[in-house]
Amino acid sequence: MSFVKSDLIKELGKNYPNFLKKDLLKLFDITLHEMQEALKRGDRVELRDIFTIEPRLQKARVSRNPKTNEKVNTPEKKAILLKISKEWSKKINEKK
DSSP states (O other): OOOOHHHHHHHHHHHOTTSOHHHHHHHHHHHHHHHHHHHHHTOOEEETTTEEEEEEEEOOEEEEOTTTOOEEEEOOEEEEEEEEOHHHHHHHHSOO
């Protein structure tokens, strides 16, 4: 499932008709920017009853190339763990 920013802004505009679209767009941009900065700092981002995003550090390891079976050193890297609430998961996966 993918989301387009303009579609999200349209939906917010429908749900909150008293706000100007430019204000909703600015609010959305600020929210995304703050979430990115928190993840860069290594902080956990949580939207209650919706989802949590948490940065994780994957240790360096020795992996293998499946084509040649050659061992390859994989450096340590950052990954993001996303957990969606059960309620939202049900809403996303229910058939219309």
